[in-house]
Amino acid sequence: MQQIKNIRLLIAASSILGISLLHYLTPLHLPMLHDVFQRLYYLPIILSGLWFGLRGGLTASLVVSIMYVPHILFQWGIHPSLELEKYLEILLYNVVGGVTGLLSQREETRREELERTAKGLEESYRKLHEQADLLIKTEEQLRRSERLSALGELSATLAHEIRNPLGSIKGTTEILKDSFAPGEKKYEFLEILLKEADRLNRVVENFLGLASPVRVEQNRCDIMLELRELVAFTTAEALSMEVKVRLEPAEIPPIKGDTEKLRQVFLNLLMNALQATGTGGEVVISAVGPLHTSENQPVIELSFADNGQGIDQEMLERIFQPFFTTKKGGTGLGLAITQKIVESHGGTIRVTSTKGKGTTFTVILPA
Structure with missing residues (x-):
């Protein structure tokens, strides 16, 4: 920008000097x-006004006047009528x-005001976009809470109605x-x-775990x-699956959380990864942090x-929905419970x- 300004200044000065x-x-x-030549002086004057504003236009016209006055006095002084005309031209x-x-x-002032207005509108649009995203997330969380609330009411009844006859069936079977x-x-x-019967009992327990609130104990967790x-x-x-598990070393500070429930999250994710990886494959566990979010909150990422076959995009969007599973014989509650435990710690999980x-x-967990 300064280079352009210097070039314009040089053009204006050279023009005035050359015409003089x-x-x-x-x-x-x-x-x-x-x-x-007298009319040519208007070119550098107008250009200086356009390029440098009021100060530039007046400076150029004053320089032209100073350069032109000696010419009037010493060369046109013998023609008084022409001399007056020249002074009027100045x-x-x-x-x-x-x-x-x-x-x-x-x-220029108006252009700057428009630029500031445009930046303000752009910032407002960005904030509105963020607020809209936040509202969508909040609405989704409310819908999930409503579904879980209804699920909780249903589960209390189902647990009683299923577990009692299930216990009778299991006891009778053992006797027989x-x-x-x-x-x-x-x-x-x-x-x-x-x-x-044991499998059905586990399904009921997982169902209850998904529907009931998660109580998180805030302990030191390494x-x-x-x-x-x-x-x-x-x-x-x-080893039985012929899958290699590699934990990448990292210096991660301890966090506050429920050790037992976090262990359940990690075990569920690792077992899913083992089952998804074919023979000769590899599962890599890594951790980084503390990092900082856009709100400048410290977090840890695990x-x-x-390197298995991957998941279709359509299935990926439903992966955390209750009772949705891609595994044969799966209940579809493991990842839903995992997500609930992570969110109860103030974290998020993505795939x-x-x-x-x-x-x-x-x-992603708060550090």
């Missing part, structure tokens, strides 16, 4: 040329310089099983019945210690990444996936 030299070096017996130079500069300055020897057909059928113990705990499972390359779950 033409005046002084042109013989007086060529008055038509002097008239032309007056017109200053009028034109002042008017042009004033108009240009007003236009003692009447048969292992290997008999009926013994095998009763074993299946017990397994299915994230990296929990992740190391979790990897050690699942080593045998990973990632569970697998990204590329078909054929893998899936990454990222847990």
Whole structure:
């Protein structure tokens, strides 16, 4: 910007100097040329007014006047009538310089005001966009809360109506099983019945866990210690699946949270990653932080990444909905409960996936 200003200043000064030299070096017996040179002075005056405002226009007209007056006195002084005309021309130079500069300055001021208004509108639009996003998120949370509230009322009744007969079925089955020897057909059928009863009981427990409020104890939680113990705990499972689990080392400060419930979150995400990864695949667990959000809040990010087949975009949008599952025999409550526990800690969980390359779950917790 300064370079452009310097170039314009050089053009205006050179123009004034060049026109003045033409005046002084042109013989007086060529008055038509002097008239032309006299009018040429308006060009640098108008340009200076347009480029530099009122001060620039007046400065250029004053410089022109100073450069032109000696020419009038010493060369045209022998013609008094022409001399008066030249002085009137000098007056017109200053009028034109002042008017042009004033108009240009007003236009520049208006342009700056419009730019400030545009920036203000842009900032207002950005804030409105953020508020709209916040309202959408809040509305979604309210809808989820309403659904969970209705689910809680339903679950209280279902728990009683299902668990009591389920307990009777399980007890009766165990008594009947003692009447048969292992290997008999009926013994095998009763074993299946017990397994299915246990599975149904787990579904009811998960259902109750999703519907009921999560009580979070604020204790000191060493994230990296929990992740190391979790990897050690699942080593045998990973070996049986021929999947490599790698925990990337990191210096993460302890956070406040419910250790047991966070361990449940980490275990669920790791087991999902193991099941999604094929033979010879790898699951990578990483942690970074503390980072800072757009609201300047410190957070810790934990990632569970697998290199499995990935998830379709359509399914990805429903991945945290209750009873939605992509696993055979799954209840579809694990990720919904995981999300609820994370949110009860004031955090968020998100998922990204590329078909054929893998899936990454990222847990963000306040540091």
